[in-house]
Amino acid sequence: xxxxxxxxxxxxxxxxxxxxxxxxxxxxxxxxxxxxxxxxxxxxxxxxxxxxxxxxxxxxxxxxxxxxxxxxxxxxxxxxxxxxxxxxxxxxxxxxxxxxxxxxxxxxxxxxxxxxxxxxxxxxxxxxxxxxxxxxxxxxxxxxxxxxxxxxxxxxxxxxxxxxxxxxxxxxxxxxxxxxxxxxxxxxxxxxxxxxxxxxxxxxxxxxxxxxxxxxxxxxxxxxxxxxxxxxxxxxxxxxxxxxxxxxxxxxxxxxxxxxxxxxxxxxxxxxxxxxxxxxxxxxxxxxxxxxxxxxxxxxxxxxxxxxxxxxxxxxxxxxx
Amino acid sequence: xxxxxxxxxxxxxxxxxxxxxxxxxxxxxxxxxxxxxxxxxxxxxxxxxxxxxxxxxxxxxxxxxxxxxxxxxxxxxxxxxxxxxxxxxxxxxxxxxxxxxxxxxxxxxxxxxxxxxxxxxxxxxxxxxxxxxxxxxxxxxxxxxxxxxxxxxxxxxxxxxxxxxxxxxxxxxxxxxxxxxxxxxxxxxxxxxxxxxxxxxxxxxxxxxxxxxxxxxxxxxxxxxxxxxxxxxxxxxxxxxxxxxxxxxxxxxxxxxxxxxxxxxxxxxxxxxxxxxxxxxxxxxxxxxxxxxxxxxxxxxxxxxxxxxxxxxxxxxxxxxxxxxxxxxxxxxxxxxxxxxxxxxxxxxxxxxxxxxxxxxxxx
Numbered sequence: 001x002x003x004x005x006x007x008x009x010x011x012x013x014x015x016x017x018x019x020x021x022x023x024x025x026x027x028x029x030x031x032x033x034x035x036x037x038x039x040x041x042x043x044x045x046x047x048x049x050x051x052x053x054x055x056x057x058x059x060x061x062x063x064x065x066x067x068x069x070x071x072x073x074x075x076x077x078x079x080x081x082x083x084x085x086x087x088x089x090x091x092x093x094x095x096x097x098x099x100x101x102x103x104x105x106x107x108x109x110x111x112x113x114x115x116x117x118x119x120x121x122x123x124x125x126x127x128x129x130x131x132x133x134x135x136x137x138x139x140x141x142x143x144x145x146x147x148x149x150x151x152x153x154x155x156x157x158x159x160x161x162x163x164x165x166x167x168x169x170x171x172x173x174x175x176x177x178x179x180x181x182x183x184x185x186x187x188x189x190x191x192x193x194x195x196x197x198x199x200x201x202x203x204x205x206x207x208x209x210x211x212x213x214x215x216x217x218x219x220x221x222x223x224x225x226x227x228x229x230x231x232x233x234x235x236x237x238x239x240x241x242x243x244x245x246x247x248x249x250x251x252x253x254x255x256x257x258x259x260x261x262x263x264x265x266x267x268x269x270x271x272x273x274x275x276x277x278x279x280x281x282x283x284x285x286x287x288x289x290x291x292x293x294x295x296x297x298x299x300x301x302x303x304x305x306x307x308x309x310x311x312x313x314x315x316x317x318x319x320x321x
Numbered sequence: 322x323x324x325x326x327x328x329x330x331x332x333x334x335x336x337x338x339x340x341x342x343x344x345x346x347x348x349x350x351x352x353x354x355x356x357x358x359x360x361x362x363x364x365x366x367x368x369x370x371x372x373x374x375x376x377x378x379x380x381x382x383x384x385x386x387x388x389x390x391x392x393x394x395x396x397x398x399x400x401x402x403x404x405x406x407x408x409x410x411x412x413x414x415x416x417x418x419x420x421x422x423x424x425x426x427x428x429x430x431x432x433x434x435x436x437x438x439x440x441x442x443x444x445x446x447x448x449x450x451x452x453x454x455x456x457x458x459x460x461x462x463x464x465x466x467x468x469x470x471x472x473x474x475x476x477x478x479x480x481x482x483x484x485x486x487x488x489x490x491x492x493x494x495x496x497x498x499x500x501x502x503x504x505x506x507x508x509x510x511x512x513x514x515x516x517x518x519x520x521x522x523x524x525x526x527x528x529x530x531x532x533x534x535x536x537x538x539x540x541x542x543x544x545x546x547x548x549x550x551x552x553x554x555x556x557x558x559x560x561x562x563x564x565x566x567x568x569x570x571x572x573x574x575x576x577x578x579x580x581x582x583x584x585x586x587x588x589x590x591x592x593x594x595x596x597x598x599x600x601x602x603x604x605x606x607x608x609x610x611x612x613x614x615x616x617x618x619x620x621x622x623x624x625x626x627x628x629x630x631x632x633x634x635x636x637x638x639x640x641x642x643x644x645x646x647x648x649x650x651x652x653x654x655x656x657x658x659x660x661x662x663x664x665x666x667x668x669x670x671x672x673x674x675x676x677x678x679x680x681x682x683x684x685x
Contacts, residue, residue, distance in 0.1 A: 072539060073539060074532070074533075074538070074539035075512070075535055075536070075537045075538065075539075076532060076533035076534065076535045076538050076539065077533065077539075144554055144555075144558070145554075148558065149558065171503060173505060173544060173559075174555055174558045174559045174562075175544045175546065175555060253510070253547055254547065254551065257544035257545060257546075258510035258544065258545030258546070258547070259540075259543065259544050259545060260539065260540070269544040269545075271545075275510075278547075279510040279511040279512075279537075279545070279547055280510075280511065280512050280537055282406060282407040282409060282410050282511065282512060283407045283408060283409035283410065283511065283512020283513065283536045283537065284409060284512060284537075285409055285413075
């Protein structure tokens with residue numbers, strides 16, 4: 001009987017083994033569960049791609065790579081080509097980046113430095129994250145009813161005075177490439193700001209201290225030490241933002257004008273892959289559905305290429321470090 | 322950041338679960354009366370009980386939704402839900418058998434008819450419920466009344482007439498001072514029954530039009546806007562814009578509409594009366610598939626069309642078919658007042674009688 005009370009205090013040999021078995025079992029289950037989760041993500045991606053490919057197959061067989069370089073989108077004659085949409089997607093995303101990157105990185109630097117007391121910086125950072133939570137249809141409506149009427153006179157001035165530049169060669173329309181790119185820029189800048197700021201804040205403090213100790217000014221420290229050190233994170237944020245801009249559907253469909261044309265002027269309406277799909281999918285039949293999904297497949301490929309490029313760039317710069 | 326993502330994921334799961342449970346609960350609730358209802362139907366007379374679901378065209382959607390909610394007020398046992406997902410999706414769902422009825426702005430195509438008869442060993446049934454017209458809506462500062470000859474509106478949609486002070490437009494509007502602003506043409510960017518009606522007319526009326534007709538076409542000029550509301554917003558924002566919307570929508574939103582020249586050379590303003598004239602004297606074929614691209618009636622407004630309900634020849638649930646018959650009967654009777662109120666064109670008496678007869682013959 002003495003032994004019993006002993007056992008209660010000190011686990012015996014077989015009990016220890018049992019505990020070990022149990023924790024081994026729990027570990028095993030946990031491992032399997034995480035593995036299944038990880039595998040399911042890959043599976044879903046492959047499944048989506050496979051389904052897209054299967055539904056798009058009639059269009060792929062019919063048009064092949066001609067689909068990428070022809071400009072007609074004619075549901076009546078069943079002739080489809082999407083060069084204008086590819087052009088519109090790439091140009092609108094690039095224009096958006098052109099505006100969002102300086103803005104975003106600037107704000108990120110400002111928020112990561114101690115220009116303002118932390119009590120003011122935190123609400124600003126919070127508001128920026130809120131910006132990312134606004135639904136894109138609201139951005140679209142804001143673009144239509146607020147942004148466009150505001151900038152139209154300015155764009156008119158650009159056209160009248162700088163019309164000789166191909167970018168401003170057409171009279172400004174209420175639905176066009178430039179307003180779309182501006183709204184996209186507002187939509188993607190929170191991503192750039194919050195990720196770049198996180199990167200800059202998490203840089204080792206020795207970098208700054210060392211640079212200042214060597215006699216560098218604050219600007220030199222920021223531009224020559226902190227930014228290069230945080231470059232991989234900043235580029236990563238830009239690439240994520242680019243991915244969002246390429247795939248943005250609702251705001252683009254509402255603002256870009258959905259015109260099947262390639263114009264040098266950014267004041268003229270255009271069209272993007274995502275907006276085309278959003279517009280036409282509901283009423284499409286037969287080869288049109290296949291072509292729309294072919295377009296979706298191409299958008300996926302473009303996004304994949306962007307992400308792979310991001311990986312390559314990030315690796316490059318990390319090696320430089 | 323990562324924590325936030327994880328918690329959203331969890332929230333999605335919870336929401337998903339709730340939705341799933343909710344639907345299951347709703348399903349069982351609505352199933353219950355329909356299984357036990359057959360005996361009570363006979364005992365209580367008109368007290369039908371069934372829930373119907375339909376999907377399809379957005380063009381008649383405001384009217385259908387009004388009809389079904391008004392009908393439900395009088396007959397609380399009958400619930401009709403209507404999803405305005407577009408004619409194409411409506412036909413797809415109808416063929417797949419996932420709805421109790423479909424709705425379309427274009428008559429059912431031969432290939433769709435064949436698909437249907439292969440699957441159900443019966444002919445699909447389409448009946449017109451109402452008709453509507455499509456108008457040229459415009460915004461031009463200082464101009465309220467605009468008349469467009471065939472040459473004018475064909476030129477605008479083809480992109481040949483580019484400014485408002487074009488001699489051709491001046492000729493049709495001798496009393497109006499037209500500004501030298503550029504014309505910006507606005508068309509639908511999404512596939513739509515409105516576009517089908519409009520391009521069917523343009524194809525018939527404009528010799529230079531090469532883009533054909535359909536729910537979406539390759540427009541030679543202009544910008545695309547999504548939905549009637551997108552077109553309306555863009556027209557109201559742009560001085561010098563002109564586009565096409567359904568009459569009911571333009572009327573509701575107080576947008577200026579142009580009077581246009583019909584086949585006989587008369588300029589006709591769009592009104593429900595002038596549009597109704599387009600159907601006068603037309604013989605509706607046995608399958609109700611009447612399309613009038615360009616009416617010959619000299620007093621009629623020319624861009625008009627019917628919109629159809631797609632019904633199955635027989636239903637397994639006797640309650641459903643009775644409710645469906647009752648709803649259609651009511652809509653084509655008392656419901657016609659709502660059609661006029663919303664700017665649609667009620668069907669002619671003779672046609673209504675034929676539709677009622679066809680629907681009454683549905684098998685239970």
